[in-house]
Amino acid sequence: MHKYPFINIMSIMSSDKIIQQLHENEKRVLKSFKSKKVLSADELSKITKLSKEAAEKAAEWGKQKNLISIKENVSEFLELTIEGHEYSKTGLPEKRLISVVSKGMDEIETLKNKIPQFSIGLVWINKNGWAEVKDGKILITKEGMESLSRKLDEEELLAKVSKNTKMSRDFKRDIVDKLIRRGLIRIRTEVNREYALTASGKKIESQIKLGKEIGQITVDVLKKGDWKKYGLRAYNISTPAAKIHPSKKHFMTQVIEYIRNVWTEMGFKEMSGPLLEVSFWNFDALYQPQDHPARDLADTFYMKIPSEGQLPEDEITQAVKATHENGWTCNSLGWQYSWNPNFAKKSVMRTHTTTLSVRTLAQLRKDVDKGALPAKYFSVGRVFRNEVLDWKHLAEFYQTDGIVVGEDVNFRHFLAYLKRYFAKLGFEKARFRPAYFPYTEMSTEIEVFHPEQKSWIELGGAGMFRPEVVKPLLGKDIPVLAWGPGLERLVMINYDIKNIRELYWNDLKQLREAKIWLG
Amino acid sequence: MPVININRNDFCRLIGHEIPMKTIEERIPMLGVGWEGTEGEEFSIEVFPNRPDMLSVEGLARAFSSFMNIERGLREYKAEPAEEFLIVVQPKVMNVRPFIVSCVVKNVDLSDDLIRSVIQMQEKLHVTHCRKRKKAAIGIYDLEKISFPLTYTTEKRTFKYVPLEEKQEMSLQEILEKLPKGKDYAWILEGMNEYPILLDSRGKTLSFIPILNADENKIDNKTKNLFIEVTGTDEKTVTEVLNIIISTFGDRGAKMHKVKIKYPDTGIIYTPNTSPKMMSLEPKYVNKILGLNLRNYEIIEYLQRMGHDAVEINKENIEVTIPIYRTDIMHAMDIVEDVAIAFGYENFEAVIPNISTIGEENPLEVFASRLRSLMVGHELQEVFTFILTNKKNLFNKMNVKETEIAETANPKTEEYNVVRNWLLPSLIEILERNQHHEYPQNIFEVGDVVILNPYTDTGTETKKRLALAMCHSKTNFAEIKSIVESMMKNLGINNYKIEEAEHKSFVAGRCAKIGIDSIELGVFGEINPVVLENWKLEMPVSTAEIDIDLLQKLI
The missing domain is CATH 3.30.930.10 (Bira Bifunctional Protein; Domain 2)
Structure with missing residues (x-):
């Protein structure tokens, strides 16, 4: 931090000069060692009549001038993490699970939906040997039954830590380590300091006179002109200042706003639309066959309320149907199956913001021959996947979609837009591999080079919409460049976040301390 | 998406060239296959759903060999005409699982490598292209243990036979309830009164379709000749799957023979159908979409690098012959993509187009x-x-x-x-x-x-x-x-x-x-x-x- 070797400067400074630079509080501290050679922070505060914080700060300044020595005793205490805090209230997931199972509810399928943190619970009852899984059922072992009647060491420790803010590490070591590994508790260190005078401190102590001097320039000082009489004390400008944390926009918002800017700078127009979609726009309009695995219940949130929505105007619906069934007038063979409008009506939480791109194509339909093209659109929006949350998976995340619609756009333009986008996000090098998506051809996977990690990072899919997507919606077969990379990985790299759930944890300490997005 | 494991030595033997692991790792992703990693002489790849033909070492080697310009152009697979192998389809199976295609494969050297590859391919095809066996399912049998003609029919759930790896007869009902494969796939047969069965001329059961074969006609390392059938609910899919399988055996030097299938209403067909698909391609279209200026002979060469054959009909038209194992080509755009892949995504020069639009936020x-x-x-x-x-x-x-x-x-x-x-x-x-x-x-x-x-x-x-x-x-x-x-x-x-x-x-x-x-x-x-x-x-x-x-x- 400091470029100047203060201690050396001090050692060649005269005592007068040193005393002139002392703050009144420092002087009080230096004068405190009359009855005792070594003082604690509390004692220092009592003798100087300063607050503990102010006394410690003054002593710290003294240390930097080599007048006071500070000995630090570090003690370690345990504290709960967010997850630990939750379990200390609700109980450990394994204990909750085993207790429910012991009451006869043993079907995994049922439990999965009934018990919060079911999968964590299952892992631990397995590891602890409390139960076995057989034929989709959980069978309690003897150890499992026994665990019900006693308080586990883990529970005892959690309870202790939640009650006692000064809980030391003196507990069964393996249990402490285990809960640290599980991320339920962490170690908080606390430093106790002991203060004494150094040789130079002793030397100047007797020359210090406690008296009036001017530190803070107050209204009063200026009115009375006291500063002319007493002079102003020089400050030690290397003294650490208090830490403040301003309110900010959430870092996700900062990133999203930045990306929206990037696209508008490049002449793109923003699209928006519903979070809860009709399957038609999420899948069918994108030429995803109705038995495509991506439409499985496993990945997509289907809705109970509302269970279905409406198909668009007949002209578009019929064109999409015919394209799936026999290629319609797209010069394509189509998927060759019988398209079911009822599947297309099902409501879903949108699994990608490409829904907005296809809705936009359908809207452009009436203006295609009226000079609406070429046109460029973008969106940044939330999408949903039916996932169990863990450090790698979220059920909600962000995607940025873009399309360029124009008779003369081509694959080289496509590569250029994406390269420019990633360059604006700080990734100078981007490369493209062939990939597969049912609605694009060419399809590519985008990778960018991370200069610090020296590795290539996959950031999502892109391509040119198939004619089978474009023609039924737009009414004409016109090239459309399209992409939909994700945002979360970019943010995780920038903020050095390893656990994807941290993005939406909203830990206020973390948010207050996070740097602002610099692009 | 499915991941398959490939032995590098076997892969190189099929190509007929020694290719270092490093080259494979660098080039495979540019062919449109996901690279997963290596372990010793094995490497793993992720096959995208549009290319089920690469779910076997044979299929991957075939594609890679063309892509690397070792052996480019169309691979043709012929099946000898034959009358002796007949399957009669009973009307009652038409409501349940109406499509069957089949092939006899002779002179197969069932080495460990090939057995491993075939089992892996069958498994992965079942999961992906066959939609967990619902759309299509594959059966492979020892030809010598079968007596023709066969009957594709249905039987009641009380019908009994000795299933694969079992010692005793079991009823279809028992199989669905007790055996792992039965439990896994019972959902496909839900709501049916009778289940699809394949019988031989002596009334012996070949398979309870699409669940489990019989124990009697299973293949072992002495098997030289195979009988293969693919059944399903979708005609296109069963045909595609059969073509992928026979290409695999064809690459290993086996000889294919046709099977005669007699449908109750539409009459007799012979499978496999090994005539390749044709598609015409305008070079102008290729260059427009890709932003390139390729000559016709260059486009033809790139198509050959992707396993197609192509000839210039005239300046404005190229006729492309598509190999039988390619199931993904439904539009000229799919062929354009093949040209782009052969050209190399890394070789495209990116250029921002001269389009003026006004940016606008919501x-x-x-x-x-x-x-x-x-x-x-x-x-x-x-x-x-x-x-x-x-x-x-x-x-x-x-x-x-x-x-x-x-x-x-x-x-x-x-x-x-x-x-x-x-x-x-x-x-x-x-x-x-x-x-x-x-x-x-x-x-x-x-x-x-x-x-x-x-x-x-x-x-x-x-x-x-x-x-x-x-x-x-x-x-x-x-x-x-x-x-x-x-x-x-x-x-x-x-x-x-x-x-x-x-x-x-x-x-x-x-x-x-x-x-x-x-x-x-x-x-x-x-x-x-x-x-x-x-x-x-x-x-x-x-x-x-x-x-x-x-x-x-x-x-």
Whole structure:
């Protein structure tokens, strides 16, 4: 931090000069060692009549001038993490699970939906040997039954830590380590300091006179002109200042706003639309066959309320149907199956913001021959996947979609837009591999080079919409460049976040301390 | 997507060239195959769903060999005409699983490598292209243990035979209930009175389709000649799958023979059909889409590098012959992509087109962003929460009556099974979770909620809301009121009205609604201690929630 070797400067400074630079509080501290050679922070505060914080700060300044020595005793205490805090209230997931199972509810399928943190619970009852899984059922072992009647060491420790803010590490070591590994508790260190005078401190102590001097320039000082009489004390400008944390926009918002800017700078127009979609726009309009695995219940949130929505105007619906069934007038063979409008009506939480791109194509339909093209659109929006949350998976995340619609756009333009986008996000090098998506051809996977990690990072899919997507919606077969990379990985790299759930944890300490997005 | 394991030595033997692992690792992704990693002489790849032909070492080697310019052009597979292998399809199977195609493969050297490859391919095809055996399923048998003609029919669930790897006869019902394969695939046969069965001329069971073969005719390392059938519900898929399989055996030097299939109504067909598909391609189209200026002979060479054959019909037309194992080509664009892959994605020069368009943000997003800045100016920290939540958080804990909201049908966790219809609960949840951190905790969010509305095409409306929560020991109605009023004034709105409101989440008499004319914009006040207790919060909270869709329209 400091470029100047203060201690050396001090050692060649005269005592007068040193005393002139002392703050009144420092002087009080230096004068405190009359009855005792070594003082604690509390004692220092009592003798100087300063607050503990102010006394410690003054002593710290003294240390930097080599007048006071500070000995630090570090003690370690345990504290709960967010997850630990939750379990200390609700109980450990394994204990909750085993207790429910012991009451006869043993079907995994049922439990999965009934018990919060079911999968964590299952892992631990397995590891602890409390139960076995057989034929989709959980069978309690003897150890499992026994665990019900006693308080586990883990529970005892959690309870202790939640009650006692000064809980030391003196507990069964393996249990402490285990809960640290599980991320339920962490170690908080606390430093106790002991203060004494150094040789130079002793030397100047007797020359210090406690008296009036001017530190803070107050209204009063200026009115009375006291500063002319007493002079102003020089400050030690290397003294650490208090830490403040301003309110900010959430870092996700900062990133999203930045990306929206990037696209508008490049002449793109923003699209928006519903979070809860009709399957038609999420899948069918994108030429995803109705038995495509991506439409499985496993990945997509289907809705109970509302269970279905409406198909668009007949002209578009019929064109999409015919394209799936026999290629319609797209010069394509189509998927060759019988398209079911009822599947297309099902409501879903949108699994990608490409829904907005296809809705936009359908809207452009009436203006295609009226000079609406070429046109460029973008969106940044939330999408949903039916996932169990863990450090790698979220059920909600962000995607940025873009399309360029124009008779003369081509694959080289496509590569250029994406390269420019990633360059604006700080990734100078981007490369493209062939990939597969049912609605694009060419399809590519985008990778960018991370200069610090020296590795290539996959950031999502892109391509040119198939004619089978474009023609039924737009009414004409016109090239459309399209992409939909994700945002979360970019943010995780920038903020050095390893656990994807941290993005939406909203830990206020973390948010207050996070740097602002610099692009 | 399926991952398959390949032995490099076997892979190189098939290509007829020694290729170092490093070259494979570098080049395979550029062919359109995912690279997963190596372990010794083995490497793993991820095959994309459009290329099931690469689900075997033979298929991958074939594609790679062309791509690397070792052996390019079309590979043809011929099946000898034969009359002796006949399958008779009974009318009653037509309602259940109507399609069967088949082939006899002779002179197969069933080495360990090939057996491994065939089993892996069969498994992966079943999962992917065959849609878990529903659309198509593959059966492979020892030809010598079968007596022709065969009958493809159905049998009652009491019908018995000795299934693969079992010692005793079991009924179809028992197989579905007791054996692992039966349990895995029983769903395909749900609702059927009789199940598909393949019998030989002596009445012996070959297979309970698509579940399990019989033990008697299984293949072993002495097997030289194979009988292969593919059945299913989709004619295109069964044909494609059979073609992929015979290409695999063809690459290993086996000889194929046709099988005669007699359908009850449409008559006799012979399978496999090994004549390749043709497609005509305009070079102009290729160059337009790719932004290149390729000559016809170059396009032809690139197509050969992807396993096609192509000839120039005239300057404007190239006739492409597509190998039988390619199932993904349905449009000329698919061929254009093949040209692009052979050309190499890394060899394209990126260029920004000369298109002039005006960028434009969504006005509501611009407004939301301004509101966020205004809130940060009031020293509130923005939070960013999930839209999916549960009814307990939205209603019970907030002390309000349940109303109908958007609800998921198949959530993996009950914690996230509805779509929020208001924002405040999300903020209170954040406060609950942050109790161990410093106060004051003054937070806000501009976020989306979903409201049911039968008059829209989705049956819902996505709305933007602003919610604020002040949480510290001295917060009260006056504090939240001054922020709400400050917001309105900063937006240049002075004609707003504040009226007393009733809301169970708030303290009675300390809750107000704000609106302009007759339009209600939102609600604010002190949170009811009942709610605080529900959330185990021991710090007072005052909050507001404002509809910013409406607010923006009023400005």
